[in-house]
Amino acid sequence: MFNARLGCSSISFRHQDLPTALRTIADLGFEEIDLGALPGVCDHVPYDLDAGAVAAVTADVRASGLRVRSVNGDIGDLNALLDAAEQSARDRHLAALLGLAAGTGAKALVLPCGALGHDPVRSLDEDLGTIAAQLIRAQRKAEEFGVELWTESLHFLRFCWNLERAELLARRLAGSGVGIVMDFSHIVAAGENPLDYLKRHRGRIAHIHLRDAVPGNINLSIGNGDADFAAGLAALAAVGYTGHFSLELETRDLTHDERPAAAAKAAAFITDLI
Template sequence: MVAGQQASARDRIAGAPISWGVCEVPNWGYQMPAERVLADMQSLGLRATEFGPDGFLPDAPADKATLLRSYGLQGVGGFLPVVLHDPGHDPIGEVDVFADACLASGAGVIVLAAITGLDGYDVRPTLDELQWKTLLGNLDRIAAHAAGRGLLAVIHPHMGTMVEGATDVQRVLDGSQIGLCVDTGHLVAAGADPVAITVANPSRVKHVHLKDVDAARAARVVAGEISFSDAVADGMWTVLGEGSVDVRAMIDALEGSGYQGWYVLEQDLMLRDGEPGGEGPIADVRRCLAFVEKALS
């Protein structure tokens, strides 16, 4: 790849605060301050990041944008956990608050997670037909609403949410028009094949979270032998290229299909023992970044 192409490829790689242990789940663990996380991203040469959970960046959209710019970072948008299956709940207000932050910081992507309404990702109820109909209708309604504001809304299959594995993804593909955020780690952890999903539905893949996973630990979560949070603390998510996901095949499939969206680096982390010593999480993110840059070269 020539020098100009290499720069273009790097410009499509973004960071995510979850790689530094910053998460929306109550009592997740030590939450590293934004100044440390953003400074680490800047030192790695990253030019963009997802927002992280509420409270990580300033609430006011303009203040959020100003802080990101001070570290040379563009906002990508990010993860928005929202209840989508409840007929009595309208999620549009939550989407609009997030959209305001996107528009203020030059971000373009609303990454929806169809959460259960319970804290965390350890318990996942089964939806009835009405709830599924409501969820699918909300996906298309949000996608259209976001598009009307110049933004892209996608659905993120995620362990412990109402859209988790291959069966759920297929139901979304068949019953709605919304694009997918393919999270390689969460799909493999749930027993799905992100490469096959991408190859079969290239036009629906609009955003990508690159994550690797120890499938044996994930299988224990699926079997109910260990909670999701305990598995994360035990190192279920790994450095890219060191787990069970064929990340290189995923990138090749995306590039071969003409994908032009973001590659967001995510190694979900839980810091149960407080402030990490040494370099901290940046060491793993650096290795993940090197892996992706090589794959895109």
């Protein structure tokens, strides 16, 4: 029904429990999902992710028949300074998320590009170095699970919130194997141009999130903001992007009852552009 490279994030239906959200997505005609595991944003995956929780979520996803492109998770503020016990706890959480990604057949685990907030813990350079080191550490662990590690950068609400910081982080990650997730809404919300972002990250983009925005607001349905998806997808095709896309419609301009129809409309529009 929709392009096979276009999936839907479970975050789009975060108001539903996971089995219901998966049924909604499948009934709309999608074959692929990104699985939301972001505390405070989407509770489809428990933050306290013990073996039982991993097994339960994995069973729900497998029962749905949907492919999983990525697990969108969070292991804490990557620019925070951790002691040995805190790092150990983070590593255990990371291993649980990677186990979930591997168990559901996901291609990758996605982690954020730093803390919620733009102010450094120490300095811009030191914080970027800490974030890069944590992502590279996670990437090496991901290899053990047969999963890729991606980071969503830039992210308007996170430390790497604009083109400058996203590019500085990407430079520190060069050659590490950490992929980059491009999100149209965060780029537009930051007052930046997706085409400029693409030029700076050419050859590094592993996945695309799709949602609309205006400067300062990331929570708009596709067509209700300033993002030029036609130009952006054409530019991606021109540079040979062959990865996948996911509708991440965590929007606030719709009622919950309107979400399925809006997701289907957005998917039809994006399918025509891919």
